[in-house]
Amino acid sequence: MFGKGKDKAEVPPEEEVETVIGPTTSFRGTIRCNSNIRIDGIFEGVIETSGRLIIGDQAKILADIVAHNVSAADSV
């Protein structure tokens, strides 16, 4: 019905965010992931994902980023 199975394997759909770092969360270290990541909190380190990275407007990020798509609402 939604015949996009092949795309899904490579780039997960926008609305499915598998990993979320919430606004009160501060993380220091490395993330490796095969799906979408959304960050609203504080992150320091390295982010690597084959999906999308969404950076919320409250987020503070000091990191090297490798991702398929990056949408940033705030400073990186």
Added chain:
Amino acid sequence: MFSRVKDKTKAPPVETIETVIGPTASFQGTVRADGNIRIDGVFEGAIETAGNLIICDQAKILADIVAHNVSVAGAVKGNISANRVEVLESGRVWGDLTVNSFTLDDGGFVSGQVNMHTDMSPPMLEAPSKREMDSATEPGPIEGEIVDEES
């Protein structure tokens, strides 16, 4: 009529979980949070949260954990300090627990010490004299006997 606490913790409303680490994610480092955390993936490092921590059955965690309540359905290697720890049927823990309350479901696995936040002296064969009660640091006679048997 009476809602079971166990069911509640197994399926908490998604809105209240602020930080989610998905099944394909692998984290290395330190997390500090005020809200609830749910982990489905691989985590290595340290976790500190003022909220609850839910460790799902696919999760693999090598970390020391400090949280309010911890629900373990996956594998954890590391020490846990929390108000309440529950190890569910599929949960496995290698490490020491420091808790106020602790439950272990049938099939759950724990390898380590369980300590309580409040200390309590063990029962003694003879009622302690008043002098012994005053010097609470001395070990009771029962503890001494157990050590002798093991050695």
